[in-house]
Amino acid sequence: MKKHVELKNHQREIFYFRLRLVISIGFVLLLFGILLARFIYLQVMRHDYYQTLAESNRISIVPIVPNRGLILDRNGVVLAHNYSGYTLEITPSKTTDLEATINELSTLVEIAPRDRKRFRKLLAERRNFETLMIRNRLTDEEVARFAAQQYRFPSVEIKARLFRDYPFGESTAHLIGYIGRINQTDVEQLEENELAANYRGSDYIGKTGLEQSYENELHGVTGVEQVEVDSGGRAIRMLSRTPPMSGNTLVLSIDAKLQEIAMQSFGNYRGALVAIDPNNGEVLAFVSKPGYDPSLFVDGIDPQNWDEMNNSPDKPLNNRALRGQYPPGSTIKPFMALAGLHYNTRAPGHTISDPGYFTLSGSGHQYRDWKKGGHGSVDMFKSIVISCDTYYYGLATELGIDNIFNFLSGFGFGKKTGIDLEGETSGLLPSQEWKTRRYKQKWYAGDTVSVGIGQGYNLVTPMQLAHATATLANDGVAYRPHLVREVRNSRTNENRLIENKPEFDLKINPAHLDLVKRAMAAVTQPGGTAAQAAIGAPYHIAGKTGTAQVVGMKQGEKYDASKLDERHRDHAWFIAFAPAEKPTIALIVLAENGGHGGGTAAPIARKVLDYYLLGKTPQPLPDVPENEEEQHD
Amino acid sequence: MTRRQLWQRLTAHIDWPLLLGISLLMLASLVILYSAGEGNWSRVLGQGRNILMALVCMWAVANLPLHYLMRTAVPIYLLGMVLLIGVALFGEVSHGARRWLNLGITTIQPSELMKIGVPLMMSWYFEKHEATLTLKNYFVATLLLLVPMALIARQPDLGTAILISASGFYVLFLAGLSWRVMGVMFVAALASAPLLWSMLHDYQRHRILMLFDPSQDALGKGYHTIQGMIAVGSGGLFGKGYLQGTQTHLDFLPERTTDFIFAVYSEEFGLLGNIIILLFYLLVIGRGFIITANASTYFTRLMAGSITLTFTTYAFVNMGMVTGILPVVGVPLPLVSYGGTSMLTLLLGFGMLMSIETHKKLVKT
Numbered sequence: 001m002k003k004h005v006e007l008k009n010h011q012r013e014i015f016y017f018r019l020r021l022v023i024s025i026g027f028v029l030l031l032f033g034i035l036l037a038r039f040i041y042l043q044v045m046r047h048d049y050y051q052t053l054a055e056s057n058r059i060s061i062v063p064i065v066p067n068r069g070l071i072l073d074r075n076g077v078v079l080a081h082n083y084s085g086y087t088l089e090i091t092p093s094k095t096t097d098l099e100a101t102i103n104e105l106s107t108l109v110e111i112a113p114r115d116r117k118r119f120r121k122l123l124a125e126r127r128n129f130e131t132l133m134i135r136n137r138l139t140d141e142e143v144a145r146f147a148a149q150q151y152r153f154p155s156v157e158i159k160a161r162l163f164r165d166y167p168f169g170e171s172t173a174h175l176i177g178y179i180g181r182i183n184q185t186d187v188e189q190l191e192e193n194e195l196a197a198n199y200r201g202s203d204y205i206g207k208t209g210l211e212q213s214y215e216n217e218l219h220g221v222t223g224v225e226q227v228e229v230d231s232g233g234r235a236i237r238m239l240s241r242t243p244p245m246s247g248n249t250l251v252l253s254i255d256a257k258l259q260e261i262a263m264q265s266f267g268n269y270r271g272a273l274v275a276i277d278p279n280n281g282e283v284l285a286f287v288s289k290p291g292y293d294p295s296l297f298v299d300g301i302d303p304q305n306w307d308e309m310n311n312s313p314d315k316p317l318n319n320r321a322l323r324g325q326y327p328p329g330s331t332i333k334p335f336m337a338l339a340g341l342h343y344n345t346r347a348p349g350h351t352i353s354d355p356g357y358f359t360l361s362g363s364g365h366q367y368r369d370w371k372k373g374g375h376g377s378v379d380m381f382k383s384i385v386i387s388c389d390t391y392y393y394g395l396a397t398e399l400g401i402d403n404i405f406n407f408l409s410g411f412g413f414g415k416k417t418g419i420d421l422e423g424e425t426s427g428l429l430p431s432q433e434w435k436t437r438r439y440k441q442k443w444y445a446g447d448t449v450s451v452g453i454g455q456g457y458n459l460v461t462p463m464q465l466a467h468a469t470a471t472l473a474n475d476g477v478a479y480r481p482h483l484v485r486e487v488r489n490s491r492t493n494e495n496r497l498i499e500n501k502p503e504f505d506l507k508i509n510p511a512h513l514d515l516v517k518r519a520m521a522a523v524t525q526p527g528g529t530a531a532q533a534a535i536g537a538p539y540h541i542a543g544k545t546g547t548a549q550v551v552g553m554k555q556g557e558k559y560d561a562s563k564l565d566e567r568h569r570d571h572a573w574f575i576a577f578a579p580a581e582k583p584t585i586a587l588i589v590l591a592e593n594g595g596h597g598g599g600t601a602a603p604i605a606r607k608v609l610d611y612y613l614l615g616k617t618p619q620p621l622p623d624v625p626e627n628e629e630e631q632h633d
Numbered sequence: 634m635t636r637r638q639l640w641q642r643l644t645a646h647i648d649w650p651l652l653l654g655i656s657l658l659m660l661a662s663l664v665i666l667y668s669a670g671e672g673n674w675s676r677v678l679g680q681g682r683n684i685l686m687a688l689v690c691m692w693a694v695a696n697l698p699l700h701y702l703m704r705t706a707v708p709i710y711l712l713g714m715v716l717l718i719g720v721a722l723f724g725e726v727s728h729g730a731r732r733w734l735n736l737g738i739t740t741i742q743p744s745e746l747m748k749i750g751v752p753l754m755m756s757w758y759f760e761k762h763e764a765t766l767t768l769k770n771y772f773v774a775t776l777l778l779l780v781p782m783a784l785i786a787r788q789p790d791l792g793t794a795i796l797i798s799a800s801g802f803y804v805l806f807l808a809g810l811s812w813r814v815m816g817v818m819f820v821a822a823l824a825s826a827p828l829l830w831s832m833l834h835d836y837q838r839h840r841i842l843m844l845f846d847p848s849q850d851a852l853g854k855g856y857h858t859i860q861g862m863i864a865v866g867s868g869g870l871f872g873k874g875y876l877q878g879t880q881t882h883l884d885f886l887p888e889r890t891t892d893f894i895f896a897v898y899s900e901e902f903g904l905l906g907n908i909i910i911l912l913f914y915l916l917v918i919g920r921g922f923i924i925t926a927n928a929s930t931y932f933t934r935l936m937a938g939s940i941t942l943t944f945t946t947y948a949f950v951n952m953g954m955v956t957g958i959l960p961v962v963g964v965p966l967p968l969v970s971y972g973g974t975s976m977l978t979l980l981l982g983f984g985m986l987m988s989i990e991t992h993k994k995l996v997k998t
Contacts, residue, residue: 016809024938028918034949035952043866054866
């Protein structure tokens with residue numbers, strides 16, 4: 001009986017399964033029926049319509065490229081804009097002998113060897129059916145001359161195009177960056193981000209700087225025109241038009257005038273300067289010197305200029321402020337002092353007696369102070385004012401690398417600041433873990449000693465040091481530095497402010513801050529290492545000088561600038577904020593191979609501060625005889 | 634062993650009617666690729682290589698005994714899950730989606746593996762609990778489907794997620810899920826549509842919206858649809874003739890060797906050609922249903938039915954997409970579009986069908 005039931009169930013099951021199978025077959029036939037109906041609709045009922053579209057007339061979809069957004073400084077001064085100009089363009093597929101066409105053209109308008117080289121480069125990387133530029137920025141006269149002879153050149157036409165222009169040229173080059181022609185890599189990138197459609201018809205894309213990092217805001221939305229074209233490709237009539245939307249305008253926190261003054265103040269020095277409003281993270285000046293002429297890149301740089309820039313020992317293409325990595329030298333000392341107070345390693349009043357060197361117990365190795373014979377009795381306040389090395393050798397050793405790492409990474413050392421530019425480097429804040437990973441070696445006590453004066457494994461970028469200085473100036477409340485203050489919608493004229501909420505609060509003891517800030521203010525007073533640069537300033541500058549060794553000194557060897565090749569001389573640092581009591585600007589100056597921070601970097605900072613705080617345009621500082629104390633470090 | 638015996642041994646597990654249908658479609662693929670590739674042999678040769686490799690794999694799977702096939706279900710499914718989670722965590726981003734996993738030697742797309750893995754696992758699960766099927770079992774099987782589907786949808790790869798849920802749904806359907814529950818699922822799906830909509834990526838919403846008005850996105854995917862419809866429509870009754878398609882050869886048609894290959898074919902061979910292709914597909918699908926109906930065990934019935942119905946869905950979705958009745962979701966035309974991975978996945982499925990058909994006979998005798 002039981003067996004009978006099971007058998008029946010099995011048969012029932014098969015029956016139900018077959019039923020479902022029949023339904024499935026019906027489903028398949030339904031789907032194929034839908035397809036067949038669609039085929040008949042398209043290929044029989046609407047055949048004439050599509051036939052017309054496909055053969056006698058074709059719909060051509062013409063993209064309309066939007067105007068690229070402007071870039072303005074905080075006061076509305078234009079840093080990047082577009083202007084329209086005429087270009088002479090060739091369609092290579094319409095001519096049989098390109099060379100002959102170009103030669104003939106050159107009898108009408110001037111075609112320089114540089115233009116020919118660029119044309120050949122464009123030819124090599126062209127996309128389908130493009131017209132290629134042979135000359136840009138035609139004068140009205142040239143346009144007229146060519147227009148009269150146009151019938152002789154079926155493959156050549158005059159086009160009106162928009163050109164990008166950077167009025168401040170070199171001084172904003174590393175900040176604004178430049179646009180350049182879209183290359184294969186860009187195309188792949190765009191396809192990956194599903195943006196290729198919006199770039200149909202676009203020739204340019206941001207390559208570096210803000211032009212790159214805000215590409216999505218600046219580019220705008222491409223419009224489209226559907227036109228009917230005949231079989232020869234000529235437009236017969238417009239069917240529909242969606243207008244393009246211009247790119248958004250970027251309003252920067254940069255002050256263009258300040259930027260220029262900063263650039264000029266460097267004189268012949270190479271280096272970097274970053275100034276930040278510590279109260280909100282707005283970057284006021286962002287200088288990397290030398291710069292370069294960004295307009296050279298817009299239409300594709302010619303090989304000669306490229307080689308010149310690329311091979312120059314000055315490395316003008318290197319964005320020092322964002323990517324340069326240097327030992328921080330003595331500018332690390334205020335932060336080390338805070339660490340000493342924080343971990344109770346040093347009481348403010350604790351005094352050491354400085355014989356001019358520090359001996360690491362158990363090794364006998366001597367670490368020298370910059371001042372032969374030492375500074376005598378030194379407490380924390382004095383250690384900052386006169387930049388005593390011995391004090392910090394000892395402090396670092398007692399703190400230990402773990403505490404140093406933990407405290408300094410709070411200030412952003414060894415990390416990207418997150419500024420709104422691409423390609424930032426992260427410097428290096430060494431730790432035990434890092435050394436094991438990098439060198440497969442354990443951390444030695446001796447490694448810690450020179451970290452204390454910013455001369456060990458540690459490296460900072462100017463951007464990073466500026467960020468840390470601003471955080472210190474703002475009592476440990478950090479803002480992510482940013483260059484763009486607001487984005488102005490081109491259509492609605494609405495402003496979208498870039499948020500500037502504090503990123504984090506280090507919660508530093510106010511008494512500790514007070515001591516370090518007072519000491520930094522004394523750095524620019526008589527007796528301090530940067531006293532000379534602050535003479536006559538009607539406001540107080542809190543600062544710290546620094547010197548970063550480019551080449552190592554052997555034990556017992558003396559540094560002598562005059563004996564060294566210029567490019568092996570020390571880098572000069574100055575970090576500062578002002579007014580010292582209630583800072584509205586924090587800045588750092590790096591002068592490559594500038595020697596002493598107080599002598600070279602601090603005067604540059606003074607000119608920038610004078611303009612920012614007093615509105616004063618710089619004039620040469622009074623010549624005061626230099627003495628060693630003020631000059632060094 | 635004589636040559637004749639060897640031949641018999643090698644071909645013992647080939648299902649000839651199925652192979653005929655598959656071969657006709659592959660032949661069509663090579664013919665169309667020559668035209669779509671502008672008379673360039675590289676795509677044709679590449680596809681030939683894809684076909685040969687996939688055929689060898691199909692043959693190998695066809696020779697696997699059924700119990701062996703069943704035993705692969707859990708490992709394949711688990712491997713697929715591990716890889717999918719790997720993609721979610723460490724996957725490479727390409728075309729704005731995280732689909733590929735770099736294994737050092739090669740990059741793989743685990744969602745492809747799951748096209749087989751999910752129905753295989755679900756069929757295995759139903760077979761295990763065949764004697765005592767309750768609503769709970771259907772619920773567990775649905776979970777087996779939903780988890781990988783959610784991972785794939787998150788990548789985001791909407792096309793593959795939909796196809797895999799279809800293949801899983803077919804297993805549920807064939808396993809006898811009651812109409813009432815299906816009704817409830819349908820209502821639940823409708824009700825959750827607004828929620829799903831809010832979870833979609835902008836570009837996915839855009840694609841669905843664009844379906845109703847392709848001209849909205851005339852520079853992007855809408856361009857594909859418009860040009861595809863022009864190609865198909867202008868093909869007319871008999872087509873423009875082989876190598877004569879103007880849409881194709883004047884560069885109007887995008888992705889003509891992959892997702893839009895059907896537009897190339899349809900423009901050159903017209904409605905008549907379309908009907909022939911549909912018949913080729915019906916030959917394969919019909920044979921698939923016969924194999925399903927004859928299958929000896931619960932597992933093989935479910936698996937064979939799901940493979941056949943999924944194949945149908947692929948073909949429908951692709952042709953529907955090219956002719957503008959479905960959104961552009963990036964599904965290739967099965968056995969015809971250029972591409973090694975999809976060819977391999979499909980033929981692994983057909984290898985299973987052949988194994989199901991030929992081993993059943995051996996079991997009986």
